Amino acid sequence: MTKLWANQVLTIARLEVRKAFLSKRGLWVYLLALFPAVLFFGHGIDTQWKRKQWSQQVTSRSLVESVQIGERAADVRLKLGKPLRDFEYRRRRDGNDESRRMMEYFDGQRRYQFHFVDDLLKDKSDQALASLEEDTQVFSGMFQYFYLRLAIFFGCLGIFMNLFRGEMLDKTLHFWFLAPVRREVLLVGKYLAGLVASAIIFGGGTMLAFFAMLWALDPADVQAYWQGPGMGHLFWYTASAMLGCVGYGSVFLAAGLLLRNPIVPASMILLWESINGFLPAILQKLSILYYLQSLCPLPPPVDKNMPAVLRLILAPAEPAPAVWAVLGLLGVTALVLWVASQAVRRLEINYSTE
Amino acid sequence: MSNEIIFTEVSKFYGEVLGVNRVSLRVPPGITSLVGPNGSGKTTLMNLMCGLIHADQGTISVRGISPRNPEQLMRQTGYCTQFDAAPRGYTGYQFVSAALLLHGYSPAEADERTWRAIDRVNLREAAPRKVAGYSKGMRQRIRLAQSIAHEPDVLILDEPLNGLDPLVRAETIALFREFAARGKHVILSSHVLQEVDVISDQVILIANGSIIAEGQIHNVREEMTEHPSQFLIRCPDAAKVAALLFAEDHITEVRLHADRQGLLVLTRSRERFSELLNQIVLGGQNIESIVQADANVDSLYEYLIGGGR
Numbered sequence: 001m002t003k004l005w006a007n008q009v010l011t012i013a014r015l016e017v018r019k020a021f022l023s024k025r026g027l028w029v030y031l032l033a034l035f036p037a038v039l040f041f042g043h044g045i046d047t048q049w050k051r052k053q054w055s056q057q058v059t060s061r062s063l064v065e066s067v068q069i070g071e072r073a074a075d076v077r078l079k080l081g082k083p084l085r086d087f088e089y090r091r092r093r094d095g096n097d098e099s100r101r102m103m104e105y106f107d108g109q110r111r112y113q114f115h116f117v118d119d120l121l122k123d124k125s126d127q128a129l130a131s132l133e134e135d136t137q138v139f140s141g142m143f144q145y146f147y148l149r150l151a152i153f154f155g156c157l158g159i160f161m162n163l164f165r166g167e168m169l170d171k172t173l174h175f176w177f178l179a180p181v182r183r184e185v186l187l188v189g190k191y192l193a194g195l196v197a198s199a200i201i202f203g204g205g206t207m208l209a210f211f212a213m214l215w216a217l218d219p220a221d222v223q224a225y226w227q228g229p230g231m232g233h234l235f236w237y238t239a240s241a242m243l244g245c246v247g248y249g250s251v252f253l254a255a256g257l258l259l260r261n262p263i264v265p266a267s268m269i270l271l272w273e274s275i276n277g278f279l280p281a282i283l284q285k286l287s288i289l290y291y292l293q294s295l296c297p298l299p300p301p302v303d304k305n306m307p308a309v310l311r312l313i314l315a316p317a318e319p320a321p322a323v324w325a326v327l328g329l330l331g332v333t334a335l336v337l338w339v340a341s342q343a344v345r346r347l348e349i350n351y352s353t354e
Numbered sequence: 355m356s357n358e359i360i361f362t363e364v365s366k367f368y369g370e371v372l373g374v375n376r377v378s379l380r381v382p383p384g385i386t387s388l389v390g391p392n393g394s395g396k397t398t399l400m401n402l403m404c405g406l407i408h409a410d411q412g413t414i415s416v417r418g419i420s421p422r423n424p425e426q427l428m429r430q431t432g433y434c435t436q437f438d439a440a441p442r443g444y445t446g447y448q449f450v451s452a453a454l455l456l457h458g459y460s461p462a463e464a465d466e467r468t469w470r471a472i473d474r475v476n477l478r479e480a481a482p483r484k485v486a487g488y489s490k491g492m493r494q495r496i497r498l499a500q501s502i503a504h505e506p507d508v509l510i511l512d513e514p515l516n517g518l519d520p521l522v523r524a525e526t527i528a529l530f531r532e533f534a535a536r537g538k539h540v541i542l543s544s545h546v547l548q549e550v551d552v553i554s555d556q557v558i559l560i561a562n563g564s565i566i567a568e569g570q571i572h573n574v575r576e577e578m579t580e581h582p583s584q585f586l587i588r589c590p591d592a593a594k595v596a597a598l599l600f601a602e603d604h605i606t607e608v609r610l611h612a613d614r615q616g617l618l619v620l621t622r623s624r625e626r627f628s629e630l631l632n633q634i635v636l637g638g639q640n641i642e643s644i645v646q647a648d649a650n651v652d653s654l655y656e657y658l659i660g661g662g663r
Contacts, residue, residue, distance in 0.1 A: 004458055011455045019442060171439045175449075177406055178435075179456035180428035349406040350368065351437070 005185050012181070012189025013196065020159055020197035025166065029158045029198075032151040033205035036142050037212045040135075044216030047130045054106040054129070057084055061107040067114065071121045073101055076114060080105055109218070132214075132221040136233070139213050140298040143206070143237055148244055148292050149273070152202050156248035157266050159198050161256040163190040164344070171351045183344045191253055191337065198245035206241040210234050233297045236322075240295045243329055247288035250333040254340035257347060281318075291329035294319035356418045358382055359403065359508070359539060364412035366398055373398040374563040376412070381541065384555035385534045388543040389655065395563040396543040397436065400510050403541070404433045416508055417539070429457065432501030436512040438493055440485035446472065446496045447481040453500050471503035472496075474529065476522065490517040498526065502533075509533055511542040515549060527553055559655060572646075582606050582620040584647035585627070590640055592617050598634050602626065618647065 020026070059080050067076055077083070083103040091098045101116040106129070115123040128134070167173035176186050210233075214222050222230075255265035276287040284290045320328060359381040366373035374395040388396040401407045402414055405421035414420065419427045440449045450471055454464035472481050475495040480488065485496060494517050501509060509530070515523050530540045530553060544550045550557060551571065559567040589595050592615050596608045599619055604627065607620040621627040635641055647653075 007458060008456060015441075015452050015455075023442075167441070170442060171437055172441045174406055174435055174437050175441055175453070177424065178404060178428055178433050179453055180425050180458075181456055182425045185425075346408070348408060349401065349437075 005182070008181050008185050009189040009192060012176075012186060013192040016163070016190055016193035017196050020163070020193050021201075023159075023162060023166070025162060026158050029155040029201060032155050033201045034208065035151065036147060036209035037205060039142070040139070040209050040212035041215075043135075044212060047216040051129055054084055054111070055108065057082070057106065058108045059105045061110075064105050064107055064112050067121065067124065069121050069124070073103070073114075073116045073119050073121070076103065076121065084111070130217050132217050132225055135213050135217065136225075136298060137301045139210065139237075140296065141300045142209070143240075144293060144296055144300040147202075147206065147209075147241065148289060148296075151205075152198075152241060152244040153248055153270065153273070154266070155202060156194075156198055156245055157252045157262060160191075160194045160249045160252035161262045161265075163194050163253060163256060164347075165256040165260070165262070168351065174349045177349060183347070184341045187253070187337070187341055187344045191249065194249050194253065195245055198249055199242040202245055203238050203242045206238050207234065210237060229297070236295055236297045240292045243295065243326065244288065244292050246333050247291070247329050250336040250340065251288065254336050254343065257340055257343040285320075285328055286332060288329065288332065291320065291325040291332070294325035295322055356415060357537075358415075359417065359541070360413075360415045361399075361402075362413045362415075364402060364409045364414055366402060366407060366409050372563045373407075374402070374560075377563075377565055378412075379558065379565060379568065381539065381558075382556075383534070383537050383539050385530055385540045385542070385553055387550040387554040387557045388541065388560060389550055389557055390543075390560035394560045396560055397512055398563070399560070400433065400435075400512055400541070400543065403508075403510060404428070404431060406433075406435075429504070430506055431508040431510065432504065432506035434494075434497045434501040434509075434511040434514055438490075440493075440496075442486075443484065445482055445484050446477060446488065446492075446499075449485050449496055450500045450503050454503055457504050459504075467503050471499040474502065475499045476525070491519065491522065494518060495522065498529075502529070506538070508539040508541070511540070513544060514542050515544060581648075582622050583624050583627070584653075585619045585621070586643075586645045586647045587617045587619060587631075588615060588642040589617070590615060590642075595634060595639055595641070598637075598639070599630065602630055605630075 063080060067079065077086075080103075084106055085102070085104040088099065088101045091100050099118050101119070103114045103116070105112045105114075110126045110128050112124065112126045114121055115125075164173065167176070177183075179186075181189075214225070214230075251269060252262075252265070255262070255269070259265050273287055273289045276284050276290055319325070359379070361377045361379040364377045365375050372395075377395075377399065388399060390396050398407065402409055403416055403421060405424050405427060408422065416427055417430060419430070421427055441452075444452065447468060451464050451468040454467050455461070457464075459467065469478070469481075472478055475498050477492060477495050477499060480492055480496075485493060488496065494514065498511070498514060501511070511530075514530075515526060518526060527549075530542070534540050534555065542550075542553070554571070556568065556570050558565060587595065592610055596610055596617055599605050599608050599617075604621050604623040605619060606622060607618075609618040611617065619627070631641065631644065
């Protein structure tokens with residue numbers, strides 16, 4: 001019997017997976033999944049372009065670093081030569097009219113900005129054209145604030161709510177209910193189809209964004225990163241994305257069986273996931289996001305100027321160890337799927353009320 | 355294990371709307387027609403049998419299996435629903451073969467059975483095309499092919515002859531008869547009463563969610579003593595025969611046909627009418643044919659629910 005059920009699950013998944021991938025209703029899911037990759041790729045192109053442009057006018061680092069605060073703009077220009085960018089402006093401050101000027105130089109890796117007030121150097125700063133450390137921080141923020149909380153959340157809503165609710169709207173669910181298949185087996189088969197599709201879309205999207213982040217960086221830095229924590233980071237980000245599909249998929253599959261309007265469950269779950277950090281530890285463990293953030297290799301950057309309430313919402317709760325995070329997430333998923341199986345057993349075909 | 359379909363005190367409500375109310379039925383193998391006006395509860399009964407909806411009260415057994423056990427029920431049951439849609443993007447072939455794969459048939463066997471079922475409904479050429487592009491009649495046929503592909507013991511068909519051309523309709527009726535001849539259940543619903551009359555071994559008349567009569571059409575008719583039975587008689591001297599018939603008190607009405615060679619007779623006693631006709635024939639009158647005019651579902655319905663169709 002178990003073999004028959006396994007075969008039926010695979011048959012259902014095989015029949016459904018194409019629909020989950022190619023549903024016209026779900027094309028926006030691809031946009032969500034690929035958005036970070038496009039963003040990082042665009043950033044990479046910009047970096048490459050700047051490197052190419054600025055490399056025509058490289059200034060020696062030692063020369064740039066020899067410039068001292070208080071030097072006159074004309075002297076700096078005489079010492080370093082023509083800057084990449086040079087612009088002047090006037091600023092009115094406390095009734096005084098200041099003359100300001102900014103000159104920018106590039107040493108092949110970093111760009112240097114010199115800020116003059118009334119022709120005297122007041123401040124200087126430098127920044128790498130492309131920084132691995134900075135980009136991995138940006139990636140971490142993007143992944144935890146956008147990908148986990150929004151892209152995978154809403155992507156799973158689109159894919160998994162459609163598995164049953166979409167069939168109700170298309171008036172085709174009876175096709176499955178008239179097959180000699182236990183409702184629970186049907187549920188698992190459809191869930192598996194949604195899971196394969198979403199895990200490939202979002203797992204693939206994560207990997208693509210990760211590679212897009214790295215491609216424009218200094219090859220030596222990238223090689224060192226791969227030899228260090230890079231592979232682990234890639235693995236855990238991808239695993240988090242896929243486990244996000246496991247968790248949110250089960251939640252939205254159940255929601256599709258229990259509720260007609262996707263906006264209601266989406267709002268409620270989003271709210272639950274957002275306020276989870278404020279809840280007691282036991283309730284935090286009933287959140288998908290809690291486990292997913294526990295698996296992320298880097299904490300997301302938090303802006304010091306961010307309002308305190310927003311910082312609390314975005315700050316991850318005390319993370320669980322990776323093994324417990326995975327087991328906890330699978331436990332929550334199993335619980336939600338059990339609730340869904342009870343709902344699907346009671347489900348009736350009544351298209352006129354849809 | 356029972357080989358009947360048994361409803362025991364089954365009720366189903368859609369919110370506050372009545373679907374069927376305290377239905378008790380025993381349906382033996384053969385062709386059984388559910389007849390009733392729109393909204394009378396025919397489709398509800400069929401959906402209950404197949405587990406697409408669940409009874410609020412009462413129990414249902416389809417050849418010993420509960421509709422709450424689709425795994426076993428649908429192995430022996432095929433349901434050709436009125437729902438027109440197939441899963442998105444499915445071709446006719448996929449529509450049939452996917453269902454067979456879910457039965458657990460190997461791909462090779464599913465393929466063979468798919469083509470056999472598609473051939474039985476004459477849809478081979480259209481099979482590779484998407485169901486969404488089919489005409490109403492073709493969709494009806496592909497649904498029929500799907501419902502018979504696994505050779506079920508119980509074939510349930512909701513308005514199965516709708517949209518079929520006369521040739522396909524005749525072939526489909528022949529298919530039902532073939533199923534019934536093998537001791538299987540064929541349960542169908544129809545609005546076309548004459549069709550039901552010709553096809554069915556028995557009828558179930560339903561109105562407002564309640565069964566108002568069931569059984570073989572002739573038996574049902576005989577049960578309804580408050581309505582006179584109607585007979586059409588063809589004879590050369592119809593006026594003379596009419597005069598002889600009128601002499602009897604159980605004859606309530608006699609109408610002479612315009613060609614004066616036919617009569618419509620209404621009698622309250624079929625037995626006494628039969629004896630009277632024997633006497634008339636023995637008396638030398640030539641009676642060419644006698645046909646009961648109201649032993650059909652049209653008349654039954656007219657009598658039972660007062661033309662409420």
